[in-house]
Every structure is written in structure tokens, then in C-alpha cells.
Amino acid sequence: MNARPATAVERLIARLTASQFLRFCVVGTFGFTIDTSVFALLHEAFGLNAYAARAISILVSMTFSWWGNRTLTFHSHAARGLRPMLREWVKFAAANGVGAIANYTTFASLIAFAPAPFNFRYFALVAGTAIGLLFNFTLSKRLVFRAHPPI
Secondary structure: OOOOOOOHHHHHHHHHHHOHHHHHHHHHHHHHHHHHHHHHHHHHHOOOOHHHHHHHHHHHHHHHHHHHHHHHHOHHHOOOOHHHHHHHHHHHHHHHHHHHHHHHHHHHHHHHHOOOOOOOHHHHHHHHHHHHHHHHHHHHHHHHOOOOOOO
């Protein structure tokens, strides 16, 4: 029996799942949701200043993103075992620290210096995230989730 031809939607899904960058963006979308939620909770609900709330929200979302990317985006290159996973997290945090610095600097600069509406804290959060994404994908792929040498 012949298999039916794939529909346009099925072909699109296959192309999307084959792209590391798009999988990275999917994880990043969830990371962004966590980042924004933690920021809002700490800043709006608990009254923590925007800069401290943002630093904490970046760390929380970075940890989630490490887990998501090792599970979905770079699964075949993810470390196995507790110690290697901890080293991987440290490398991920260090590599993504570059993106986090770009993210946080963009966020803080827009709040402090940009005219309205660009100084709105949630606009600044989105802009910072977009800048950080470019750094994070490149450094994660090249420095953290590289192919392991053969044993």
C-alpha cells in the first residue's frame, strides 16, 4: 500500500522541527514567558526594583532554557551524567552570560535613556531578549552543545 503524500502543513512541521534555530526559538519563547512572568511577579507583585527583578528573571529563564535546549534543540550533543550536566550548565550559563549582558544592557539602557514609548519596561524586556537571542544561539551551538569526540 502506498503512503499518502504529506500535506503542506506536515511538510512545514517537518522543516521546522529539522531547524536547530527554530527549535532554539521555541525553547526561547517558553524561556521568555518564564522570564517575563518572574520579572512581573518580583517587580509588580513583590515590589522588587526593576533592575534586581530583571537580573533574577534572566537567571531563572536561563536555567529553564538550558534544560529545554539540551532536551529539544541539541539533544544529540547534551551531556550525560550528573557531573557532565553540571559542567554543561556552567558552560551554558557562561556562554549565555554574554547574551544576558547584551540583554540586560539593552533593557537598562532603554529604561534609563530612551524616550517614550521605548522606555516602557516591557518593550525594553522584549528588545533585550531579541538582542540576547542572537548571542545565545551562536555561543550555545559553538561552545556548549558541540559534538562529543568519539570514545
